[in-house]
Amino acid sequence: xxxxxxxxxxxxxxxxxxxxxxxxxxxxxxxxxxxxxxxxxxxxxxxxxxxxxxxxxxxxxxxxxxxxxxxxxxxxxxxxxxxxxxxxxxxxxxxxxxxxxxxxxxxxxxxxxxxxxxxxxxxxxxxxxxxxxxxxxxxxxxxxxxxxxxxxxxxxxxxxxxxxxxxxxxxxxxxxxxxxxxxxxxxxxxxxxxxxxxxxxxxxxxxxxxxxxxxxxxxxxxxxxxxxxxxxxxxxxxxxxxxxxxxxxxxxxxxxxxxxxxxxxxxxxxxxxxxxxxxxxxxxxxxxxxxxxxxxxxxxxxxxxxxxxxxxxxxxxxxxxxxxxxx
Amino acid sequence: xxxxxxxxxxxxxxxxxxxxxxxxxxxxxxxxxxxxxxxxxxxxxxxxxxxxxxxxxxxxxxxxxxxxxxxxxxxxxxxxxxxxxxxxxxxxxxxxxxxxxxxxxxxxxxxxxxxxxxxxxxxxxxxxxxxxxxxxxxxxxxxxxxxxxxxxxxxxxxxxxxxxxxxxxxxxxxxxxxxxxxxxxxxxxxxxxxxxxxxxxxxxxxxxxxxxxxxxxxxxxxxxxxxxxxxxxxxxxxxx
Numbered sequence: 111x112x113x114x115x116x117x118x119x120x121x122x123x124x125x126x127x128x129x130x131x132x133x134x135x136x137x138x139x140x141x142x143x144x145x146x147x148x149x150x151x152x153x154x155x156x157x158x159x160x161x162x163x164x165x166x167x168x169x170x171x172x173x174x175x176x177x178x179x180x181x182x183x184x185x186x187x188x189x190x191x192x193x194x195x196x197x198x199x200x201x202x203x204x205x206x207x208x209x210x211x212x213x214x215x216x217x218x219x220x221x222x223x224x225x226x227x228x229x230x231x232x233x234x235x236x237x238x239x240x241x242x243x244x245x246x247x248x249x250x251x252x253x254x255x256x257x258x259x260x261x262x263x264x265x266x267x268x269x270x271x272x273x274x275x276x277x278x279x280x281x282x283x284x285x286x287x288x289x290x291x292x293x294x295x296x297x298x299x300x301x302x303x304x305x306x307x308x309x310x311x312x313x314x315x316x317x318x319x320x321x322x323x324x325x326x327x328x329x330x331x332x333x334x335x336x337x338x339x340x341x342x343x344x345x346x347x348x349x350x351x352x353x354x355x356x357x358x359x360x361x362x363x364x365x366x367x368x369x370x371x372x373x374x375x376x377x378x379x380x381x382x383x384x385x386x387x388x389x390x391x392x393x394x395x396x397x398x399x400x401x402x403x404x405x406x407x408x409x410x411x412x413x414x415x416x417x418x419x420x421x422x423x424x425x426x427x428x429x430x431x432x433x434x435x436x437x
Numbered sequence: 438x439x440x441x442x443x444x445x446x447x448x449x450x451x452x453x454x455x456x457x458x459x460x461x462x463x464x465x466x467x468x469x470x471x472x473x474x475x476x477x478x479x480x481x482x483x484x485x486x487x488x489x490x491x492x493x494x495x496x497x498x499x500x501x502x503x504x505x506x507x508x509x510x511x512x513x514x515x516x517x518x519x520x521x522x523x524x525x526x527x528x529x530x531x532x533x534x535x536x537x538x539x540x541x542x543x544x545x546x547x548x549x550x551x552x553x554x555x556x557x558x559x560x561x562x563x564x565x566x567x568x569x570x571x572x573x574x575x576x577x578x579x580x581x582x583x584x585x586x587x588x589x590x591x592x593x594x595x596x597x598x599x600x601x602x603x604x605x606x607x608x609x610x611x612x613x614x615x616x617x618x619x620x621x622x623x624x625x626x627x628x629x630x631x632x633x634x635x636x637x638x639x640x641x642x643x644x645x646x647x648x649x650x651x652x653x654x655x656x657x658x659x660x661x662x663x664x665x666x667x668x669x670x671x672x673x674x675x676x677x
Contacts, residue, residue, distance in 0.1 A: 202464060203445040211465035211526075262441075388442045395451050 120180040125292035125350050129299050130180070133172050140165050164399035171397065171406070179294055183285040184229065186294065190282035191225040194274040196403045197411075200394040201274070204384070207266040210259075216243075216250045220271045224279035230436040231286045231428060240276045244268045273411050280418040281410065286428035292351045296344065297370065297417060301409045304340040304374040311335025325382040333375060340374070341367030355425045362424060366417065373416040374409040381408035446572075456544035457534070457555050459568045463526070467549060471525050474550040478514045485633050486511075486623060490519050491677040492640035499527055500577045501611045501643065502604060504663055506594045506671070507583035508621035511631065513551065515617055515638055516581045524579055529554045531569070531582040556600075558586060566603040573604060580604065584663055592621040594671065597664040602649070602656025611643035612663060616670035637677055639670045 121127045144161050147153050153161070178185035198217060202208035207217075220243035227236035247267045251260065281297070284290050312332025320328040344367030345360070352358050357366070381404060385391065394402025421427070446460030455461055463471075482488040496519075503516050513530045520528050532553035538544045547553040556565060572578055582604075584597035605612055616639045624631040644666055649655035 199464070203448055206441075206443040206445070208445065208464040209462070211468055215465055388444060390444060390448065392449070395449065 120291065123289060123292045123351070125347060126180075126295060129292070129295040129347075130176055132299070133176060137165070137169055137172060140168070160399060167397050167399050175298060176295070179291055183290070186285035186290070187225050187229050187282035190228075190278060191222065193403065193407060194221045194225070194278045196396070197274045197278070197407065198270055200396070200402045200404050201270055201384075204388055204390060204393055205266050207263070207270060210251070210263045210267070212254070213247065213251050213263050213267045216247050217267050217271050217275070220247070221275040221279075224275040225282055226436075228279055228283040228286065231431060231433045232437075233283075233433070236279070236283060240272065243271050243275065247271060277411050277415045280414040284414075284418060284427060286431055288428070288431060289351075292347075293421070296347050296351060297413060298410070299347075300340050300344050300367070300370045301374045301413055303343055304336045304371050305378065305409060307339040308332040308336035308375065308378075311339070321379065324379055324386055328379075336375060337368065337371045340371035343367070344370050352425065357421060357425050366420060369416050369420055370413055373412040377409040377412040380412070381405070453541055453544070456541070456548045457538040459554055459556075459565055460572070461548060461554065463548070463552075467552070468526055470549040471552050472522075475518065475522070475525060479518045482511075482515060482518055482636065485631070486619070486636040488515060488518075488636045488638065489677045490638045490640065491675070492642075493519065495613060495640045495642050496520065497611050497613070497643050499524060499579050500573050501613055502573070502580045502582065502601070503613045503615060504582055504584055504601060504667065505615040505617050506589070506667055507585045507587065508589040508592055508617075509624045509626070510588075511620045511624050511636065512583065512588075512617055513553075513581060515620065515636060516615060517551070519638060519640070520579065526552070527577065528552060528579045528581065531556050531580055533558050533587075554580075561600060563603075566600065570604050570608075573610060574608065584660060588626045589621065590626055592625070594668065597660040597667075599653070599656035599660045601663060602646070602659035603651070606646050606649045606655035606659050607651035609645060609647050611645050612659075613643050614641040614663060614666035614670060615639065616641075616667055616673070618671075639673055639677065641666055641670045 121130075144153075144158070144165060148158050175189075178189040195218065198214075198221065199208075202214055208214055220239065223243065224236065224239050227233075227239060248264050251263060281294065284294055287293070308328065309332065312327070312329035312335070315329070315331035315335065317329050317331040319326065320330050320333050341364060345363045348363040348366055349358065352363070357363065381393070385393065392401030393404040396403045397406055400406050418427070445462045447455045447458040447462060450458055503520075505512055505516055513532070517528055517530060530551055530553045532538070532547055532551070532555060534555035534557050537547040537551075537553055538555040547555070554569065556569070569580070573580060582601060584601045585595045586598045586600075587595075589595060601612070604610070618637040618639075619635050622632065623634045623636065644662060646655070646659050646662070649658045
């Protein structure tokens with residue numbers, strides 16, 4: 111009985127079921143395609159191994175992403191917290207910020223505070239943490255009386271807190287809305303489609319490079335193709351999600367799609383810029399076949415706050431839910 | 438201004454490779470585990486072995502290398518425990534790869550508790566010694582190593598191997614000779630659990646080898662002088 115009611119809550123909105131089914135179906139389809147191509151002898155052994163590795167990683171990633179979203183608000187915020195800390199770990203080791211142990215600890219506390227504010231449903235504190243944490247990061251290392259490297263230390267740490275705390279934290283805050291499941295799933299799906307579309311369209315159409323100095327494989331056609339495809343997917347799926355609200359209007363839904371695609375692509379380019387500047391290829395080795403956690407979730411970092419404030423401005427989040435529930 | 442983006446020395450390696458990497462760098466989680474281990478070891482050495490130390494004032498500013506006679510697993514723990522807390526992340530005992538880095542569990546312990554770096558004992562690669570030497574100088578580290586190369590099986594000190602020379606010959610990095618008394622009686626290689634006998638550590642004045650060339654002849658000279666210094670400490674009969 112309890113299980114049945116949990117199930118009905120988790121899948122209360124039809125879009126939730128569609129996206130979960132679609133994700134599971136996509137994994138199964140991927141396995142079938144690789145198996146058929148392998149059986150037909152169309153894949154070189156190295157490529158075959160690489161494809162199975164990637165699919166295997168997805169088979170772990172998809173449940174790791176979907177289950178917290180289905181499970182409930184607290185799980186979503188906990189998962190976002192862990193994701194933020196994992197990203198900070200990779201970023202710190204790539205940039206060298208990890209050597210500044212105390213400053214890193216302050217960023218960790220900042221990320222925890224942002225997610226605690228989301229858990230408490232305390233919007234005032236949630237938005238106040240960007241200036242407050244940045245201020246604390248700026249002064250935290252001063253008492254050690256080591257001004258050498260101060261600017262680098264503070265700049266790297268404020269950037270890290272912005273990306274993995276303040277910005278990513280919006281994804282968890284969305285879960286304070288009673289109807290958060292289909293929207294978060296839509297964002298994750300759209301960001302994934304955005305990446306794939308840019309790759310596939312770019313490979314198919316070719317043409318001039320987008321920003322070869324930053325990311326040599328991206329093309330203008332891929333960027334525009336991703337913009338078109340992602341906008342269509344978001345516009346269509348947003349209709350049942352926002353039925354009966356101001357967001358239902360077609361231009362607003364198209365606007366949402368454009369924001370997801372543009373912010374997603376800029377998130378990707380931002381991580382490319384970081385990697386290019388440092389001179390590394392991947393941010394880590396956490397996900398076999400993908401690289402680091404950040405290589406997988408980079409697009410989400412800027413999408414979360416952009417979508418949050420767009421939708422928040424038009425319809426608001428969790429306005430009918432209790433606030434300040436922890437303290 | 439000091440503006441340089443430098444990834445971790447062991448960046449891009451798998452977790453297993455990282456643990457056994459000579460370029461391993463840990464973050465604040467590593468600092469936390471090193472601190473806990475240090476507190477435990479210091480308490481243990483004080484309560485169970487009544488450790489006494491003479492010559493702490495000889496410890497220089499990093500970088501430096503600490504050497505001693507080797508008769509027990511207690512040697513590394515004792516030498517590391519007398520160094521100041523401020524050096525906690527910079528102290529690296531150099532440990533035998535074939536003993537301490539054979540499995541994931543022992544490697545994790547060696548990395549997160551002891552902060553040891555692995556070295557192959559037989560057919561030591563020259564590139565590995567060069568890596569250690571470069572890190573010692575550039576990152577101002579502290580290495581703890583035992584130039585005998587293995588624990589004494591009868592308590593007597595063996596002659597020193599020249600590998601220590603490859604780390605310090607021709608540089609201004611000081612070597613601090615130490616002599617630890619009582620470790621063989623407490624936990625010799627053939628015993629599994631330690632006996633509660635007293636440990637006495639004598640720390641001698643630092644040696645420098647800027648006058649010796651960084652070649653085979655220089656390395657042998659370093660090893661000979663280090664051995665003489667440690668033997669002299671062994672004969673020191675002042676009470677501590």
